[in-house]
Amino acid sequence: xxxxxxxxxxxxxxxxxxxxxxxxxxxxxxxxxxxxxxxxxxxxxxxxxxxxxxxxxxxxxxxxxxxxxxxxxxxxxxxxxxxxxxxxxxxxxxxxxxxxxxxxxxxxxxxxxxxxxxxxxxxxxxxxxxxxxxxxxxxxxxxxxxxxxxxxxxxxxxxxxxxx
Numbered sequence: 001x002x003x004x005x006x007x008x009x010x011x012x013x014x015x016x017x018x019x020x021x022x023x024x025x026x027x028x029x030x031x032x033x034x035x036x037x038x039x040x041x042x043x044x045x046x047x048x049x050x051x052x053x054x055x056x057x058x059x060x061x062x063x064x065x066x067x068x069x070x071x072x073x074x075x076x077x078x079x080x081x082x083x084x085x086x087x088x089x090x091x092x093x094x095x096x097x098x099x100x101x102x103x104x105x106x107x108x109x110x111x112x113x114x115x116x117x118x119x120x121x122x123x124x125x126x127x128x129x130x131x132x133x134x135x136x137x138x139x140x141x142x143x144x145x146x147x148x149x150x151x152x153x154x155x156x157x158x159x160x161x162x163x164x
Contacts, residue, residue: 047090047097050158051083057154061147062139067128079124081136085110086155087123097159103152110140 045053055061064081068074088106089095093115095102108114119125122133143151 045158047086048083050086050155051078051080053158054082054086054151054154055080058147058151061151062142064132064135064139067124067130067132070127070129076128079128079132081132081139084123084132084136085140088117092121092123097155100152100156103155107140107148107152110137112137 055063062081065075065077065079067076067079069076069079085106086097088109089103090097093106093109095106097103105114109117117133117137119131119133122131125131125133140148
């Protein structure tokens with residue numbers, strides 16, 4: 001004689017089967033974006049590489065890359081105004097690279113119109129023989145409003161490409 005399963009077991013197993021079925025149906029009909037990595041996410045660029053794209057799009061932006069490396073004692077050509085500004089924005093200030101307002105706040109820091117910039121925490125202070133903070137602030141101050149707006153737009157576009 002076969003023993004009957006308790007009522008709660010029959011209910012739980014039916015519920016489990018129903019939930020699995022519903023889950024399979026939802027996943028089967030859902031957009032494939034739920035199951036794959038978006039191309040925009042897969043193509044995100046490292047902040048350390050963005051400066052090159054900035055100079056490709058804004059070739060007139062001052063490079064300010066004449067400083068000597070403490071380690072190699074040679075000119076650190078890849079240590080540019082754009083690379084330092086990006087590192088300052090993201091790593092020193094902890095601001096999002098996705099929003100225009102955050103980049104405008106960073107430019108305001110350079111223009112001494114927002115938060116104080118400290119020499120000891122400025123990118124390049126620990127790797128270059130001379131701290132580039134004053135030269136970088138001067139270079140940003142020499143840009144026109146249009147050039148600064150273009151810089152902000154280029155940075156936002158690079159970090160937050162339009163998703164199709």
